Amino acid sequence: MRSSEQVDTLKKELLDIFMTLGADEHQARKKQSEVRHLRARRGIEMHNEIKRLSKDLSDIEVLEMDTASDIDTH
16 A cells, blocks of 8 residues: 555545534533433423412412301301
């Protein structure tokens, strides 16, 4: 094999290695982004669920107070 052919082969191999490394890094960043997105989404869902439960509990307390005051007045 001539020297220029060896250099061309080496360049192709290095390019393949570089492209593979770049693809692996891209996949890792993409996965990290997906994980962050899912955590944020779950955090929002938990926040909304806590707000809804708090409202439901306060509605129950108001109903209990109304019922207790209705009983007291009769």
